[in-house]
Amino acid sequence: xxxxxxxxxxxxxxxxxxxxxxxxxxxxxxxxxxxxxxxxxxxxxxxxxxxxxxxxxxxxxxxxxxxxxxxxxxxxxxxxxxxxxxxxxxxxxxxxxxxxxxxxxxxxxxxxxxxxxxxxxxxxxxxxxxxxxxxxxxxxxxxxxxxxxxxxxxxxxxxxxxxxxxxxxxxxxxxxxxxxxxxxxxxxxxxxxxxxxxxxxxxxxxxxxxxxxxxxxxxxxxxxxxxxxxxxxxxxxxxxxxxxxxxxxxxxxxxxxxxxxxxxxxxxxxxxxxxxxxxxxxxxxxxxxxxxxxxxxxxxxxxxxxxxxxxxxxxxxxxxxxxxxxxxxxxxxxxxxxxxxxxxxxxxxxxxxxx
Ligand code: COA
Numbered sequence: 001x002x003x004x005x006x007x008x009x010x011x012x013x014x015x016x017x018x019x020x021x022x023x024x025x026x027x028x029x030x031x032x033x034x035x036x037x038x039x040x041x042x043x044x045x046x047x048x049x050x051x052x053x054x055x056x057x058x059x060x061x062x063x064x065x066x067x068x069x070x071x072x073x074x075x076x077x078x079x080x081x082x083x084x085x086x087x088x089x090x091x092x093x094x095x096x097x098x099x100x101x102x103x104x105x106x107x108x109x110x111x112x113x114x115x116x117x118x119x120x121x122x123x124x125x126x127x128x129x130x131x132x133x134x135x136x137x138x139x140x141x142x143x144x145x146x147x148x149x150x151x152x153x154x155x156x157x158x159x160x161x162x163x164x165x166x167x168x169x170x171x172x173x174x175x176x177x178x179x180x181x182x183x184x185x186x187x188x189x190x191x192x193x194x195x196x197x198x199x200x201x202x203x204x205x206x207x208x209x210x211x212x213x214x215x216x217x218x219x220x221x222x223x224x225x226x227x228x229x230x231x232x233x234x235x236x237x238x239x240x241x242x243x244x245x246x247x248x249x250x251x252x253x254x255x256x257x258x259x260x261x262x263x264x265x266x267x268x269x270x271x272x273x274x275x276x277x278x279x280x281x282x283x284x285x286x287x288x289x290x291x292x293x294x295x296x297x298x299x300x301x302x303x304x305x306x307x308x309x310x311x312x313x314x315x316x317x318x319x320x321x322x323x324x325x326x327x328x329x330x331x332x333x334x335x336x337x338x339x340x341x342x343x344x345x346x347x348x349x350x351x352x353x354x355x
Pocket of ligand 1: 028029030033034037038112151152155156190222223224225227228231261262289319320321
């Protein structure tokens with residue numbers, strides 16, 4: 001049975017940067033509060049013509065370039081997003097059109113756990129032998145649904161995209177284990193009502209529903225304390241399970257790539273797994289919480305910094321709205337992928353210190 005090696009990776013971020021100092025001018029908050037409670041200093045937010053499509057396509061192009069593939073060589077595109085540009089056409093189809101690719105294209109919805117979930121879905125098309133080359137994109141533009149008068153949420157989120165290319169190999173590379181979980185009863189702790197925009201027409205047919213929808217805000221609602229408690233538990237438990245499933249111990253783990261939601265949540269997970277800080281990739285200070293883009297952006301950064309050597313064991317773990325969570329162990333590298341034979345035998349850089 002083939003494995004699904006990650007042969008390319010890339011990111012795309014909006015041009016506009018929103019700093020904590022900018023937020024100080026908008027809501028009652030301070031740089032000191034935000035840094036000490038979350039670890040975030042700035043985040044990128046979409047403006048102008050930027051969208052989930054433009055960011056997703058940008059990350060995809062970078063990943064394809066790294067893999068040395070043309071978009072036309074892809075068999076399938078799987079996109080993780082909670083913020084598609086269109087609610088009928090999948091985000092994957094919009095990105096496929098931008099890339100000029102063909103083949104299958106569909107979305108996976110698991111909010112901030114979306115990329116790890118999509119990676120597990122996409123990998124199965126490769127390991128099952130159905131497809132040879134699959135693009136997985138994690139993209140979100142959640143700031144479009146943020147109330148910049150709500151200091152409990154507006155400090156946390158940024159926009160961005162990350163992507164990876166999967167290719168078949170006979171060596172044990174790529175996603176080796178998956179843990180998916182959800183507690184649907186927790187949906188009320190983090191959601192975007194957002195139904196207001198659909199009501200205009202249907203309200204003419206069903207007038208009694210108009211009043212209910214009219215009261216709803218279109219912005220994200222979050223119970224931060226509940227999500228925090230859930231996150232610490234879910235990140236730790238699912239990462240432990242994902243590692244146990246491949247018969248490894250945490251001594252065998254070279255890097256943890258956690259969802260970047262709050263530095264305190266990341267630190268709690270790292271303590272639970274008994275991992276030293278240099279084995280935990282952290283970039284939340286520069287990007288905030290980019291939802292489905294968070295894990296692939298961190299993964300691409302770690303790879304570009306030379307922190308992931310051929311054969312390294314990398315734990316991916318994420319949680320988010322649903323409430324849903326996902327974890328997995330990835331064995332890094334391109335061994336066995338013929339086109340990458342030279343890359344696989346390149347000497348490996350020593351572990352970089354995360355930013
Ligand atoms: N600036 C200054 N003060 C703020 C603030 C801000 N941006 N946001 C909240 N506060 C205040 C609160 O009003 C509260 O004041 P009070 O004690 O007078 O009522 C106080 O700070 C503490 O609030 P609390 O909600 O307990 O803070 P916290 O330490 O839990 O931090 C979060 C709040 C949102 C940062 C934290 O709960 C969190 O990160 N939760 C997880 C959210 C998350 O990850 N969501 C995405 C999941 S994918």
